Amino acid sequence: xxxxxxxxxxxxxxxxxxxxxxxxxxxxxxxxxxxxxxxxxxxxxxxxxxxxxxxxxxxxxxxxxxxxxxxxxxxxxxxxxxxxxxxxxxxxxxxxxxxxxxxxxxxxxxxx
Amino acid sequence: xxxxxxxxxxxxxxxxxxxxxxxxxxxxxxxxxxxxxxxxxxxxxxxxxxxxxxxxxxxxxxxxxxxxxxxxxxxxxxxxxxxxxxxxxxxxxxxxxxxxxxxxxxxxxxxxxxxxx
Numbered sequence: 001x002x003x004x005x006x007x008x009x010x011x012x013x014x015x016x017x018x019x020x021x022x023x024x025x026x027x028x029x030x031x032x033x034x035x036x037x038x039x040x041x042x043x044x045x046x047x048x049x050x051x052x053x054x055x056x057x058x059x060x061x062x063x064x065x066x067x068x069x070x071x072x073x074x075x076x077x078x079x080x081x082x083x084x085x086x087x088x089x090x091x092x093x094x095x096x097x098x099x100x101x102x103x104x105x106x107x108x109x110x111x112x
Numbered sequence: 113x114x115x116x117x118x119x120x121x122x123x124x125x126x127x128x129x130x131x132x133x134x135x136x137x138x139x140x141x142x143x144x145x146x147x148x149x150x151x152x153x154x155x156x157x158x159x160x161x162x163x164x165x166x167x168x169x170x171x172x173x174x175x176x177x178x179x180x181x182x183x184x185x186x187x188x189x190x191x192x193x194x195x196x197x198x199x200x201x202x203x204x205x206x207x208x209x210x211x212x213x214x215x216x217x218x219x220x221x222x223x224x225x226x227x228x229x
Contacts (some may be wrong), residue, residue, distance in 0.1 A: 004154075032216065043116070043220025044155065045201050049213060089154050098143050098207055098216060099168060102154030 001095045004103035006059070006090060009053045019077040021106050026071065030092035033066055035075050038087045038105065040043040047088075050077075068094035113119065124227045130192035133224045136185070137201050139207030144181055145218065146189050147203040155220075161187065162209060194228045201225050204212055205223035 003026040003109070013019050023033070032051045035045050036044035050057045050066045063076040077084050087107045091100040116138040125131050137144050143162050147155035158177065160168040163184040172179065176195070181187040191198055201223040208215040 008152075034216070034218075036218075041222070043205070043222050044218075046217040046219065049216055051213075091154070093216070096146075097168075098209060098218075099157060099160060100218065102156070104153050 002101075004028070004090065004101060006088075006103040006106045008104065008106070008107055012111065013080060015081060015112050017080055017109055019080045019084065019110070021075040021088050021090075021107055021108065023073040023075070023103055025070060025092060028071075028092055029094055030068075031095050032072050033061075033064075033090060033092045034071075034100065035064055036089040036091065036102075038089055044089055046055065056094040077108075080108075082110045082112050084108060085110050115208055116204055118202075118221035118224055120224055121222060122169055122225050122227075124229065125194055127196055127228050128193040130190065131194055131226060132188055132190045133202050133204075133226075135186075135187045135204030135221060137204070141206035141208055141219070142184070143207045143209030143215075144162055144187050145206065145207075146179060146187070147199045147220075149223070152199075155205075158189070164217070174185055191226075194226075196228050199226055199228045211229040 005024045034103040035047045039045040048064045049062045061078045065074045072087045087105040089105040145160050146158040149155045159172045161181045179189045203223045205218040205220040207218045
């Protein structure tokens with residue numbers, strides 16, 4: 001069956017450390033993968049998109065990697081801040097359409 | 113630019129009653145999406161429009177759910193009759209849909225939290 005797996009347990013880290021979130025997928029062939037941030041009571045907010053032929057992408061303190069052999073994407077936040085505390089969702093699309101399939105998200109807690 | 117607008121933000125209804133949600137996407141965005149999100153889960157696509165055309169409604173329970181996007185701008189999602197299991201957050205999103213990498217970025221509204229009692 002097709003699955004997108006993100007850690008269901010919250011990731012709890014100290015301010016200033018690097019947070020690394022994992023997204024694994026099974027029986028998908030993504031054309032691209034996206035990461036979104038969601039705060040309680042709000043809709044998801046787009047962060048980064050990475051294509052299947054890209055290994056890594058950066059934006060300010062954020063970095064995404066995409067390994068199609070391992071069927072995995074890693075999402076890093078460097079120099080994390082309490083304001084980074086939120087749920088982070090990965091989503092993939094199997095073709096060049098705009099249809100996204102979301103994982104269930106991982107909650108990140110950054111302690112001051 | 114103004115974001116995606118949804119109303120109402122909250123709705124409580126009794127089962128078997130009808131309910132409607134409204135969405136106004138970002139100006140100029142051709143593609144509009146309706147998602148359902150259950151607690152602790154990611155959004156699940158219900159229907160996707162490109163302009164006025166519903167191009168993907170395979171996940172929409174058509175026996176009770178309907179949607180429309182007249183004039184290719186704002187959209188309405190309706191449930192009739194509502195069931196207890198429909199309690200969830202209903203999210204609307206839009207994207208440029210005009211090609212190029214940025215066209216894949218989806219912009220979400222705040223959602224409507226529906227409680228069916």
